[in-house]
Amino acid sequence: MGFTPITIDKYVKKHLKSNPSTNEKELRKGLKSALNAYKNGVKCACGNDIWVIASASVGNKCFTCITGEAYPTDDYEIKGATEKAHNLRGRHISEIPPTKIAGFFDDDGYEINTDLIKKPSLCLTCLKNDDPHEEFLCNMTRYDQQNSDEFRCGAYQKIDDNSLPF
Numbered sequence: 001m002g003f004t005p006i007t008i009d010k011y012v013k014k015h016l017k018s019n020p021s022t023n024e025k026e027l028r029k030g031l032k033s034a035l036n037a038y039k040n041g042v043k044c045a046c047g048n049d050i051w052v053i054a055s056a057s058v059g060n061k062c063f064t065c066i067t068g069e070a071y072p073t074d075d076y077e078i079k080g081a082t083e084k085a086h087n088l089r090g091r092h093i094s095e096i097p098p099t100k101i102a103g104f105f106d107d108d109g110y111e112i113n114t115d116l117i118k119k120p121s122l123c124l125t126c127l128k129n130d131d132p133h134e135e136f137l138c139n140m141t142r143y144d145q146q147n148s149d150e151f152r153c154g155a156y157q158k159i160d161d162n163s164l165p166f
């Protein structure tokens with residue numbers, strides 16, 4: 001049970017074989033943007049992870065909402081969207097030479113790819129946005145709230161209106 005992982009290239013080939021009228025460029029574009037959405041934590045309206053392969057053409061929805069079936073059986077999913085818990089994760093701390101350990105790690109000891117952490121819109125009006133000294137703490141706060149609807153931050157400091165360039 002579950003998805004069979006497949007690379008974008010392989011999937012595109014398969015898809016074109018059975019649907020020769022498909023525009024390859026559009027298909028690739030759709031797959032890439034759906035995969036990005038998945039990696040950024042975009043969910044189906046029902047709260048499930050999106051099914052990247054089908055979301056590329058029907059919009060970001062999960063397997064169940066698209067097919068009406070509870071679980072995938074021998075359906076494909078793009079590699080990178082099949083390992084749920086590892087979305088933002090990099091190497092495990094035990095795989096890294098002790099002298100090279102930097103950045104931060106989740107509770108299970110996996111390196112967190114801070115580039116993939118979503119920046120809430122609140123941060124854009126905060127004095128600390130883009131301050132390299134605050135970045136670590138800001139990322140921790142953002143990471144902790146990845147899956148909550150509303151972002152709250154105890155360290156938020158509104159930019160003084162007078163200092164805004166517009």
Ligand SMILES: [Zn+2]
Nearest residue numbers: 044046062065
């Ligand atoms: Zn759904």
